Amino acid sequence: MNSVLTDPEYGVTRLDGLPSRITICEVGPRDGLQNEAAVLPVAVKAEFVERLADAGHTLVETTSFVHPKWVPQLADAEQLLETFKPTDGVRYPVLVPNQRGLERALALGVRDIAVFASATESFARRNLNRSVDESLAMFAPVVARARDEGLGVRAYVSMAFGDPWEGEVPIAQVVDVARRLTALGVTELSLGDTIGVGTPGRVVAVLDALTGADIPIESLAVHFHDTYGQALANTLAALRRGVTIVDASAGGLGGCPYARSATGNLATEDLLWQLRGLGIETGVDLNKLVETSVWMAGKLGRPSPSRTVTALAGEATE
Structure with missing residues (x-):
């Protein structure tokens, strides 16, 4: 009998x-697992990535080449990329912090990368040990080389809606970093509500400011954390403004180390439930994804925080 x-x-x-x-x-394998306490075997991670593709995902952020000292959960990045079986038509971006990370990615045949920038000086210093200017200077040769090699380059703009040390982040500051990343040649910008403090009005204001600065809405993605329960409302506001790329994590994997009681990433299943009710297609099979998240919760030894996973798995058990 199915558990879902x-x-x-x-x-x-x-x-x-x-x-x-x-x-x-789908950011579960990277942003999700890197914030989980458990370190999973590479075989489990490989199956996770394969299951996500089988569920219909066409964009699965797979791992990170950040130094294992900082992200021990993803220390097996090279093994993972050599282990899982890619699905035709699916993109598997990896996070690279610098030129060394890019070289490792290129050697393994990676075709899409991501870089992790910050809209605030405080987070840039804590996360990258550099100022905003210094971090963008570090990314410049990475993006240039990647584009020369024909790679897609996604750039995260973290702390785009609020910062735990600086509080409210001026919209002009977000626009400045976004414009500079665009000038470097990135192909996609993901706006990160890293601590989950954003609300719909602020989302609209940020998106309007960016498009007003000649950054195409087609190049913008949103990445909401659900710390204060605003992720779905913020997503709907972004969709109304024309955004068509939304980051989410299967089963709500991951947390936010910069805010107390953070519930982490927007759960992909919760997003799918909303989108299906609105008649918005994604190509992702909700049943398969819930089954995958129930399976992953078992590997992590704790229940999924996704309300949709809880509802569907719980009713099946009853």
Whole structure:
């Protein structure tokens, strides 16, 4: 007997001004697992990535080449990339911190990378041990080389909605970093609500400021944490403004080390439940994804924080 309830249908009610289809950037294997206390075997991670692709994901952020001293959960990045079986039509970006990381990625045939920038000086210093200017200077040759090699380059703009040390982040500051990253040649910008403090009005204001600075909405993604329960509301606000790329983590994997009681990333299943009700296509099978998250929760030894996973798995058990 399945441990997951067959996904029930409750109809579709569309709202004006929303896209008919979006792409989910599944960040569970990287941003999710790097913030989990447990260090999983590479075989489990490989199966996780394969399951995500089998569920219909076409964009799966797979791992990170950040030094193992800082992210021990992903110390097996090279083994993982050599272990899992890629699915045709799926992109598997990896996070690279510098030129050394890019060289490692290129040697393994990686075709998409990501860099991790900050909108604030405080977080840049704590996360990258550099100022904002110094970090962007470090990324410049990485992005240039990657683009020369034909790679896609995603750039995260972390602390785009609030910073635990600086408080409210001026929108002009976010726009400045985003414009400089765009000038470097990145192909996609993911706006990170790293501590989950954003609300819909602020999301709209930031997106409007960015598009007003000639950054195309098509190049923008959103990455919301659900610390204060705002991730789905913020996502809907972003979709109304034309965003069609949304980051989410299977089962709500991951946490935020910079805010107390942070519930971590927006759960992909919760996002899918909302999108299906709005008639927005993603190509991702909710049933398969819930089964994967139940399986992963077992490997981590704790329940998934996703409300949708809890609802579907719980009803099946009953």
